[in-house]
Amino acid sequence: MGQVLIRLDQVSVSYGRVEAVHSVSLSVAPGQIVSVIGPNGAGKTTLLSATMGLLRARGGLEFLGENIREWPVEQRVAAGLVLVPERRELFADMGVEDNLLLGAFQRYLKRDRRINSTLDEVYTRFPRLKERRVQLAGTLSGGERQMLALGRALMGKPTLLMLDEPSLGLAPIIVREIFHILAGLRQDGVSILLVEQNARAALQVSDYGYVLETGEVALHGQSDELAQDQRVAASYLGAARKGNP
Amino acid sequence: MDFQIAALLAQDGLTNGAIYALLALALVLVFGVTRVIFVPQGEFVAFGALTLAALQMGKTPGTVWLLLGMTLAAAVLESYRCGRAGTWRRWPREMLVLAAFPLAVALASYFLAPLQLPLWAQVLLTFCIITPMGPLLYRLAFQPVAEASVLVLLILAVAIHFVFVGLGLFLFGAEGSRTPPFGSGGFEALGVNVSNQALWVYAVSSALIVALYLFFGRTIFGKALRATAMNRVGARLIGASPNFAGRLTFTLAAALGAASGVLIGPITTVYYDSGFLIGLKGFVGAIIGGLVSYPIAALGALLVGLLESYASFWASAYKEIIVFTLIIPVLLWRSLTTTHHEEEE
Ligand SMILES: Nc1ncnc2c1ncn2[C@@H]1O[C@H](COP(=O)(O)OP(=O)(O)OP(=O)(O)O)[C@@H](O)[C@H]1O
Ligand SMILES: [Mg+2]
Numbered sequence: 001m002g003q004v005l006i007r008l009d010q011v012s013v014s015y016g017r018v019e020a021v022h023s024v025s026l027s028v029a030p031g032q033i034v035s036v037i038g039p040n041g042a043g044k045t046t047l048l049s050a051t052m053g054l055l056r057a058r059g060g061l062e063f064l065g066e067n068i069r070e071w072p073v074e075q076r077v078a079a080g081l082v083l084v085p086e087r088r089e090l091f092a093d094m095g096v097e098d099n100l101l102l103g104a105f106q107r108y109l110k111r112d113r114r115i116n117s118t119l120d121e122v123y124t125r126f127p128r129l130k131e132r133r134v135q136l137a138g139t140l141s142g143g144e145r146q147m148l149a150l151g152r153a154l155m156g157k158p159t160l161l162m163l164d165e166p167s168l169g170l171a172p173i174i175v176r177e178i179f180h181i182l183a184g185l186r187q188d189g190v191s192i193l194l195v196e197q198n199a200r201a202a203l204q205v206s207d208y209g210y211v212l213e214t215g216e217v218a219l220h221g222q223s224d225e226l227a228q229d230q231r232v233a234a235s236y237l238g239a240a241r242k243g244n245p
Numbered sequence: 246m247d248f249q250i251a252a253l254l255a256q257d258g259l260t261n262g263a264i265y266a267l268l269a270l271a272l273v274l275v276f277g278v279t280r281v282i283f284v285p286q287g288e289f290v291a292f293g294a295l296t297l298a299a300l301q302m303g304k305t306p307g308t309v310w311l312l313l314g315m316t317l318a319a320a321v322l323e324s325y326r327c328g329r330a331g332t333w334r335r336w337p338r339e340m341l342v343l344a345a346f347p348l349a350v351a352l353a354s355y356f357l358a359p360l361q362l363p364l365w366a367q368v369l370l371t372f373c374i375i376t377p378m379g380p381l382l383y384r385l386a387f388q389p390v391a392e393a394s395v396l397v398l399l400i401l402a403v404a405i406h407f408v409f410v411g412l413g414l415f416l417f418g419a420e421g422s423r424t425p426p427f428g429s430g431g432f433e434a435l436g437v438n439v440s441n442q443a444l445w446v447y448a449v450s451s452a453l454i455v456a457l458y459l460f461f462g463r464t465i466f467g468k469a470l471r472a473t474a475m476n477r478v479g480a481r482l483i484g485a486s487p488n489f490a491g492r493l494t495f496t497l498a499a500a501l502g503a504a505s506g507v508l509i510g511p512i513t514t515v516y517y518d519s520g521f522l523i524g525l526k527g528f529v530g531a532i533i534g535g536l537v538s539y540p541i542a543a544l545g546a547l548l549v550g551l552l553e554s555y556a557s558f559w560a561s562a563y564k565e566i567i568v569f570t571l572i573i574p575v576l577l578w579r580s581l582t583t584t585h586h587e588e589e590e
Binding site for chain 2: 054072077
């Protein structure tokens with residue numbers, strides 16, 4: 001294992017002939033929150049999808065010291081790599097609790113007996129979900145849906161949690177709640193790779209940051225230093241949030 | 246038509262309808278999880294009935310050879326895959342998982358068939374022969390093209406249907422078979438003769454439907470299959486792989502097909518090519534349920550059975566036409582009432 005949980009080494013990802021991510025190198029150490037910020041279409045979602053195995057990647061992809069590039073998605077999930085996708089991908093016609101339990105599907109396969117205690121933990125973290133345990137996921141509000149997506153991911157007991165824009169489309173007060181929860185997760189030892197357009201909040205909560213522009217890493221550094229950087233301040237920390245029409 | 250005839254026709258119609266309902270449920274399940282319109286489901290029915298008939302005559306059923314052939318093909322495919330990926334270390338285990346059950350079943354059939362086992366043992370053996378064909382078929386035919394469009398998958402399903410009918414003729418010959426009824430006789434209720442055979446069909450179908458309901462509602466595997474049908478990406482992200490879901494679905498479909506075949510064997514004479522018409526009636530039921538709703542599909546299949554039964558009384562020459570014409574108003578009604586969901590992905 002050593003010092004690095006996940007390492008991307010010159011990873012490139014293409015859609016057909018079009019390359020959307022060009023040799024990106026990045027790593028996350030245990031216990032860290034690492035954020036990736038960048039404008040619309042920079043390739044952030046593409047990068048996470050390839051790391052999860054939904055898209056093919058070229059280059060090096062190591063998780064817990066193993067080369068996972070050819071692994072299927074389910075094997076990565078079983079190893080502790082879990083993604084909360086940009087579109088949430090919840091099971092809309094199922095209840096909240098079923099969605100959560102399905103998040104532990106790989107653990108059922110491994111006959112893990114601690115699933116119910118994880119469910120209690122998730123309910124403690126998100127009391128709102130407990131209130132709505134039988135409600136259909138498709139009828140939840142945007143914020144509740146995001147909590148459910150997070151909760152479902154946590155049910156898998158991730159070693160590394162990857163989040164694609166957890167604040168997308170949420171009211172500021174809920175955004176604050178979500179980031180508060182992320183900070184809490186870090187306290188509990190969950191490592192996080194966080195993709196965000198809300199650069200200010202992301203840099204505040206994270207230890208290290210990468211700026212992705214047109215599929216390449218434009219800048220990277222300690223989050224507090226990045227937040228001071230002229231270019232970052234000009235492009236991403238302006239008064240108006242970039243990307244919102 | 247007096248009340249007695251009407252009641253008898255209803256009994257017949259519900260008996261067939263219950264069997265069509267099992268087919269309709271299998272079709273909805275397969276379509277939901279894998280997007281395959283599973284035309285060859287009817288062939289599992291015919292194979293089930295013919296397998297049981299062969300066992301009753303003390304012969305090794307031809308489907309045993311089909312099972313062995315499919316296992317061999319899957320073994321070759323898997324070896325090729327191991328070779329390309331360079332994972333020979335896993336090869337012995339893969340082969341064991343793949344071939345152990347089919348080989349055991351084939352041996353058992355070969356030695357047990359001449360012994361004239363009791364009926365329940367023959368039924369069990371029939372299930373053991375037909376059910377593994379489901380996941381094998383998925384592995385051989387559908388898994389390699391799982392991402393293809395619905396149309397491509399349908400064309401593949403039709404092709405498999407033809408292959409299976411051809412193999413059916415080769416393995417079982419052109420003569421039809423009929424298996425003896427499970428229960429002879431019956432009793433009188435309200436002046437109507439209720440046959441024990443019909444009761445058997447009702448009981449077994451209902452039990453299977455309840456079992457399916459519990460499976461999908463209560464077990465994690467059932468929920469994972471529903472999840473796959475609802476949101477493919479979401480299912481992959483929780484670690485329920487499409488291959489896993491496909492194989493499990495096809496296992497269930499083959500088992501339901503075998504059940505339908507065992508149940509329909511004593512009712513009609515089944516030939517190697519009878520599966521298509523039977524499957525089509527299940528399909529009409531499934532269409533009434535829009536290929537998504539299990540309860541409406543099952544009710545639709547019962548309706549098909551009833552309609553067929555009464556049609557055969559009034560206009561027996563036209564009964565198939567009447568049943569299949571039903572599909573037109575149903576499609577019209579569905580296209581007018583269903584709001585179209587945008588295809589995700
Ligand atoms: N399925 C696809 N097929 C072809 N091109 C795609 C596909 N998905 C994304 N792209 C392209 O790849 C590039 C990167 O997209 P990506 O979704 O990764 O950006 P992003 O950084 O996540 O943007 P946003 O902040 O808007 O979510 C874009 O130019 C996009 O148009
Ligand atoms: Mg994105």
